[in-house]
Amino acid sequence: MKAAEFDYLRPSNLGAALDLLANESADVQILAGGQSLMPMMNFRLAQPELLVDLNGLEELQFIRQTDSHIQIGSMTRYCELETSSLIQQHVPLLSIALPHIAHSAIRNRGTIGGSTALADPAAEMPALLIALNATIVTRSREGQRSTEASKFFLGLYETALDSGELIESISIPKSTTGSACGFYELARRHGDYAMAGVAVTAQRTDPINDARVVFFAISDRAIRAETVENHLNGLSELTEEGLENARKEIDKLDFHGDLNAEVSTKRHLAKVVFKRAIEEMMR
Amino acid sequence: MTKSQNISVIINGEPISASVPLRTNLVDFLRNQVGLTGSHVGCEHGVCGACTLEVDGSMIRGCLMLAVQADGAEITTIEGFADREKAAQLQLSFQKYNALQCGYCTPGMLASALEYIEAGGKADRAAIRQHLSGNYCRCTGYQSIVDAVVAVIEQGGKQ
């Protein structure tokens, strides 16, 4: 199908974009990479009155570093993250996971801000940002605020974004010596949305600590499994028994079925992806 | 009244100015207003890859970009790829290996294969399949498409 009629504006600076978003009398939607919004508009699941295209805002396209963090502008495209040496060096988990997000032609347009704002329960990015302990920096005309990724994703396509607000950037702590990560997802076809997936990070000290285990495509949002993490933290080495105890906790997570698989299948797949991601992390 | 905007683009090397309805996506503009019907439209939601074409050097989905967004851009469609060495080799190789039957997927398939080869992709069947995973073909079963791409990489088109 074709999209319904809308107005279209392409502001040339952030201030102008925020002014347009502040208009509460119309249904205003941000257009970033368009790789989720355009399909929704073509299906007429979304019929915005005004599209505010952020593609002209160079101030939202950057990958920078500070001593401790990597900062990524919201309009940075997946393909730019894939080829960035800063990301490869300081955020290896993103580098491992990016090739699994959609297909090359989609990654050439899709943005980190768009995926974060959408909060699709099967998307990789929300889980990755929680596992990486990232901070989402948002801005409206009233000013800027920062939200921890673990408090940003509230439910099915639901985030902590307020109306009139956009995602400006995302800040990720650099990986340190001793930090390790793993990622695994199962999808029907490479690049499709996952049927179940997980991102894990930890300090591979003796004993293991600061483990973060975040599942996606198994519930109504990316979920951090602290009960699973508790079984990893404190282990000197990863024994079969330790792993089994952690896996038992997976059963108790809040599973939701979807078009791909029902709850019992998701529960099984979650254990499979967990085992493989942990193996990758400990390699 | 349909809301429209003027755009100026370069399509396959030729500058073109036109008034486009805001709601028109890039591939519909190219097919219906410019008359370049080489790019195909299948699903209109980014899944099938039939509409894949090049904008400012990147392969993108023509159904997921608005024509107004292309203002000022350089666009290359299947009609323009023929001038590129690797694309011409791919076309011959697709013929030789029977990498098409109905041809509906072929413009997008060639675009994605071209992206892979021009980026220096290796003759690795698994990697080629992974790169082409965003393009559906309902006829060939993909085997012959991978054969055709491998042949271009291995033989540089000498066949």
Ligand SMILES: Cc1cc2nc3c(=O)[nH]c(=O)nc-3n(C[C@H](O)[C@H](O)[C@H](O)COP(=O)(O)OP(=O)(O)OC[C@H]3O[C@@H](n4cnc5c(N)ncnc54)[C@H](O)[C@@H]3O)c2cc1C
């Ligand atoms: C065939 C196909 C396969 C895909 N497979 C996957 C997959 O496996 N995994 C996956 O994660 N995704 C997948 N995607 C979706 C893709 O990752 C999208 O690019 C992403 O979900 C949205 O990013 P975008 O930049 O395209 O945003 P858009 O589509 O432009 O916007 C998405 C939503 O976010 C809002 N928004 C965008 N930017 C901002 C901002 N800066 N601040 C506030 N709100 C904003 C928009 O208003 C809109 O509601 C797939 C898409 C397609 C077409």
Ligand code: FES
């Ligand atoms: S028509 Fe664009 S991907 Fe199918």
Ligand code: FES
């Ligand atoms: S040749 Fe018919 S769809 Fe590919």
